[in-house]
Amino acid sequence: xxxxxxxxxxxxxxxxxxxxxxxxxxxxxxxxxxxxxxxxxxxxxxxxxxxxxxxxxxxxxxxxxxxxxxxxxxxxxxxxxxxxxxxxxxxxxxxxxxxxxxxxxxxxxxxxxxxxxxxxxxxxxxxxxxxxxxxxxxxxxxxxxxxxxxxxxxxxxxxxxxxxxxxxxxxxxxxxxxxxxxxxxxxxxxxxxxxxxxxxxxxxxxxxxxxxxxxxxxxxxxxxxxxxxxxxxxxxxxxxxxxxxxxxxxxxxxxx
Amino acid sequence: xxxxxxxxxxxxxxxxxxxxxxxxxxxxxxxxxxxxxxxxxxxxxxxxxxxxxxxxxxxxxxxxxxxxxxxxxxxxxxxxxxxxxxxxxxxxxxxxxxxxxxxxxxxxxxxxxxxxxxxxxxxxxxxxxxxxxxxxxxxxxxxxxxxxxxxxxxxxxxxxxxxxxxxxxxxxxxxxxxxxxxxxxxxxxxxxxxxxxxxxxxxxxxxxxxxxxxxxxxxxxxxxxxxxxxxxxxxxxxxxxxxxxxxxxxxxxxxxxxxxxxxxxxxxxxxxxxxxxxxxxxxxxxxxxxxxxxxxxxxxxxxxxxxxxxxxxxxxxxxxxxxxxxxxxxxxxxxxxxxxxxxxxxxxxxxxxxxxxxxxxxxxxxxxxxxxxxxxxxxxxxxxxxxxxxxx
Numbered sequence: 001x002x003x004x005x006x007x008x009x010x011x012x013x014x015x016x017x018x019x020x021x022x023x024x025x026x027x028x029x030x031x032x033x034x035x036x037x038x039x040x041x042x043x044x045x046x047x048x049x050x051x052x053x054x055x056x057x058x059x060x061x062x063x064x065x066x067x068x069x070x071x072x073x074x075x076x077x078x079x080x081x082x083x084x085x086x087x088x089x090x091x092x093x094x095x096x097x098x099x100x101x102x103x104x105x106x107x108x109x110x111x112x113x114x115x116x117x118x119x120x121x122x123x124x125x126x127x128x129x130x131x132x133x134x135x136x137x138x139x140x141x142x143x144x145x146x147x148x149x150x151x152x153x154x155x156x157x158x159x160x161x162x163x164x165x166x167x168x169x170x171x172x173x174x175x176x177x178x179x180x181x182x183x184x185x186x187x188x189x190x191x192x193x194x195x196x197x198x199x200x201x202x203x204x205x206x207x208x209x210x211x212x213x214x215x216x217x218x219x220x221x222x223x224x225x226x227x228x229x230x231x232x233x234x235x236x237x238x239x240x241x242x243x244x245x246x247x248x249x250x251x252x253x254x255x256x
Numbered sequence: 257x258x259x260x261x262x263x264x265x266x267x268x269x270x271x272x273x274x275x276x277x278x279x280x281x282x283x284x285x286x287x288x289x290x291x292x293x294x295x296x297x298x299x300x301x302x303x304x305x306x307x308x309x310x311x312x313x314x315x316x317x318x319x320x321x322x323x324x325x326x327x328x329x330x331x332x333x334x335x336x337x338x339x340x341x342x343x344x345x346x347x348x349x350x351x352x353x354x355x356x357x358x359x360x361x362x363x364x365x366x367x368x369x370x371x372x373x374x375x376x377x378x379x380x381x382x383x384x385x386x387x388x389x390x391x392x393x394x395x396x397x398x399x400x401x402x403x404x405x406x407x408x409x410x411x412x413x414x415x416x417x418x419x420x421x422x423x424x425x426x427x428x429x430x431x432x433x434x435x436x437x438x439x440x441x442x443x444x445x446x447x448x449x450x451x452x453x454x455x456x457x458x459x460x461x462x463x464x465x466x467x468x469x470x471x472x473x474x475x476x477x478x479x480x481x482x483x484x485x486x487x488x489x490x491x492x493x494x495x496x497x498x499x500x501x502x503x504x505x506x507x508x509x510x511x512x513x514x515x516x517x518x519x520x521x522x523x524x525x526x527x528x529x530x531x532x533x534x535x536x537x538x539x540x541x542x543x544x545x546x547x548x549x550x551x552x553x554x555x556x557x558x559x560x561x562x563x564x565x566x567x568x569x570x571x572x573x574x575x576x577x578x579x580x581x582x583x584x585x586x587x588x589x590x591x592x593x594x595x596x597x598x599x600x601x602x603x604x605x606x607x608x609x610x611x612x613x614x615x616x617x618x619x620x621x622x623x624x625x626x627x628x629x630x631x632x633x634x635x636x637x638x639x640x641x642x643x644x645x646x647x648x
């Protein structure tokens with residue numbers, strides 16, 4: 001994938017992009033930019049911006065909660081004049097994607113939520129990612145740390161500069177400290193999502209537990225669930241091929 | 257130099273083997289470790305110790321705020337301060353401090369401190385802090401708003417004390433249609449404001465600004481870092497066109513005085529070591545939650561302070577780093593004279609009850625300090641201290 005920058009209302013974002021064809025807008029998870037996306041790009045133009053406040057950017061004054069990021073990405077979509085978008089989000093990126101979609105699906109063709117944060121069920125909590133050391137959090141995201149893909153991903157994540165890691169955690173805390181990485185109001189508005197929706201989750205997720213799929217599945221009409229056995233939170237790493245295949249088929253079949 | 261007695265009101269019965277199973281005495285340490293039957297005993301004893309300090313002639317007594325921890329049983333320090341307004345007569349009562357970002361109504365802090373000021377006949381000192389990292393876990397307050405909530409709450413409290421009400425206050429975090437304090441504080445224009453801190457340069461700059469000139473307290477840190485912070489305070493003052501006085505600077509330190517050096521070390525050792533290795537224990541992520549300070553200063557803190565703190569686990573190391581003072585009256589007098597010379601501070605905040613230190617040794621420590629050390633301390637840095645009275 002190629003590094004690029006994009007401008008949205010005076011703000012410059014780092015961005016990864018690749019491929020051509022229908023647009024996939026990918027919103028990254030807790031670890032920030034540079035996650036494994038290659039396999040998503042086949043037959044698509046993939047655009048993966050870095051969330052405001054992450055990496056080398058400062059947290060903007062206006063960014064007080066996840067709703068501000070949802071509106072920001074609606075601005076981004078307009079600024080780049082994207083249309084018929086396949087929106088894909090992982091973890092916190094999945095939460096932002098859902099918050100975006102309840103506000104407007106006008107430019108969306110489909111929505112894919114990969115182990116999204118944002119909604120909880122009474123019997124389980126999302127792991128306290130803030131009280132977990134950065135290194136432990138990376139390891140906690142995979143089910144089998146010895147599998148080659150997972151091991152390579154862990155190594156790459158652990159090599160990120162400490163400044164970026166601290167900044168990513170601060171930006172995540174800004175939107176997800178309290179309530180912890182979820183919005184109690186979100187389930188009440190998920191019914192507004194009227195595009196084909198795929199929910200993919202590792203059954204062994206130790207960060208955002210599998211049971212948290214229920215508010216999404218129960219409230220989004222026609223949503224499909226892809227439950228992956230023997231996969232953790234980093235399902236897009238551990239089950240990269242299966243996830244990419246399913247996404248490809250899902251995107252091909254998603255018509256309004 | 258003035259002498260203040262600082263009490264954390266720790267849970268002295270803490271089973272120190274907790275550390276085999278838990279990585280923190282804060283926020284996540286199960287409260288199964290707290291014996292509900294002992295609480296009354298501790299409050300009774302600790303209030304008696306603070307009251308004794310007043311009787312022994314200390315210039316002030318200090319309480320402070322910590323939540324959900326064995327480190328201190330004072331989540332609401334104003335409750336203890338209120339009790340002290342009834343049991344003490346002369347000493348200043350310093351609340352060191354209220355953690356401003358943690359509250360939803362800074363007006364309530366302004367009101368309570370005004371009440372305490374009236375109830376104590378104008379003896380209150382208002383300490384303002386951001387709260388240590390663990391408080392953000394215990395209080396569900398977003399640490400990325402720590403600085404902005406602190407400054408905004410401060411502005412609101414100062415306005416509530418000094419500006420005729422009613423008036424509206426509109427901030428980013430706090431909005432009040434009506435701010436109109438009943439009662440106003442007795443001390444005019446407002447009670448002295450002190451800033452306990454661990455040496456954040458931002459806090460030093462803000463406190464030393466000529467429109468504030470708040471008393472800056474360096475708490476529980478190596479002498480070297482304390483000296484840097486005080487030097488920086490004086491530098492900021494000079495840059496702003498005035499000379500900082502000793503009364504604007506205070507140094508807080510755990511201290512133990514006994515008949516001989518040997519007795520002091522023997523009696524203090526387990527309690528001093530437990531204080532730094534068990535009661536202050538918490539993982540890095542809890543000490544420095546995300547966004548609590550800038551990325552640069554979190555990185556610096558990880559490198560400097562954490563290294564020192566992990567190295568300083570024995571009484572001797574703690575004494576060498578200047579993180580505690582311990583010895584016979586003569587040794588302690590000498591050490592304090594030396595430290596006062598180095599730091600140029602006007603207030604000594606002596607923590608004379610330390611972690612698990614039992615009642616009899618605490619009382620002995622208080623009495624020895626008051627009889628053998630305090631009169632000598634009073635004479636330290638007096639020339640400048642006298643001048644400073646006019647300033648603060």
